[in-house]
Amino acid sequence: MDAHQTITCEIPMRWGDMDAYGHINNVQVVRILEEARIFAFGPPGGTGAPGQDPPVALFSSVPSGVQALVVEHRVKYTATLDYRNVPLKVEVWIAAVSAASLTIAYRIHDPLTDQVCVKAQTVLAFVDGETGSLQRVTAGQKELVAPYLGPALFKHL
Numbered sequence: 001m002d003a004h005q006t007i008t009c010e011i012p013m014r015w016g017d018m019d020a021y022g023h024i025n026n027v028q029v030v031r032i033l034e035e036a037r038i039f040a041f042g043p044p045g046g047t048g049a050p051g052q053d054p055p056v057a058l059f060s061s062v063p064s065g066v067q068a069l070v071v072e073h074r075v076k077y078t079a080t081l082d083y084r085n086v087p088l089k090v091e092v093w094i095a096a097v098s099a100a101s102l103t104i105a106y107r108i109h110d111p112l113t114d115q116v117c118v119k120a121q122t123v124l125a126f127v128d129g130e131t132g133s134l135q136r137v138t139a140g141q142k143e144l145v146a147p148y149l150g151p152a153l154f155k156h157l
Contacts, residue, residue: 004093004147004148004149004150004151005093005147005148005150006091006092006093006148006150007039007040007055007056007091007092007093007148008089008090008091008092009035009036009039009040009089009090009092010087010088010089010090010111011032011035011036011039011087011088011090012087012088013083013084013085013086013087013088014028015083016028017031017032017083018083021080022082022083023080023081023082023083024081024082024083026075026077029075029077029081029108029118029120030073030075032088032090032108033073033075033090033106033108033120033122036090036092036106037092037104037106037122038054038059039054039055039092040054040055040056040092040104041054041055041056041057041058041059041104042054042056042057042058042059042060043059043060044059044060044062044067044068056144056145056148057144058102058141058144058145061140061141061144062126062135062141065128065129065130066126066127066128066129066135067126067127067128067129068124068125068126069124069125069126069127070122070123070124071101071123071124071125072122072123073120073121073122073123074120074121074122074153074154075118075119075120076118076119076120076153076154077117077118078116078117078118078119079110079115079116079117080117081108081110081117081118082110084110084111084112086111086112087111088108088109088110088111089108089109089111089114090106090107090108090109091106091107091109092104092105092106092148093105093148093149093150094145094148094149094150095121095149095150095151095152095153096152097137097142097145097149098137099136099137100125100126100134100135100136100137101123101124101125101137102123102124102125102137102141102145103121103122103123103124103152104121104122104123104124105119105120105121105150105151105152105153106118106119106120106121106122107119107153108120119153119154120153121152121153121154
């Protein structure tokens with residue numbers, strides 16, 4: 001495995017996630033990515049009620065009024081992901097840090113065979129909720145995610 005740390009989480013599959021072929025629907029895969037991202041980095045500040053602390057409190061470290069917004073998703077299906085009444089194993093890490101965005105990488109594994117069925121990346125940017133202006137990734141945020149900085153799954157995103 002790569003030298004960087006990954007955050008591994010289990011995300012339940014729901015009966016309603018399944019399409020007519022018995023596979024997890026592609027729209028639901030993006031929901032699973034969101035669940036893994038929130039598990040790994042916490043909910044954005046000011047949302048929800050207190051709960052379990054995430055492995056890396058990235059989103060709660062942003063100032064009040066700053067939003068973490070999805071800029072882009074890229075998803076590659078490498079094998080069918082069949083519905084099973086068993087939680088999925090999802091690996092999460094940081095694939096890139098730029099001046100004003102972070103790229104989060106994911107691998108979704110079949111929970112019984114451990115085969116990688118989905119590889120994905122999400123680009124997030126921090127935006128001032130009032131003005132809409134991009135916020136730079138701070139030195140503190142870079143330091144927080146540094147142990148989880150690993151390879152990108154795609155050449156261009």
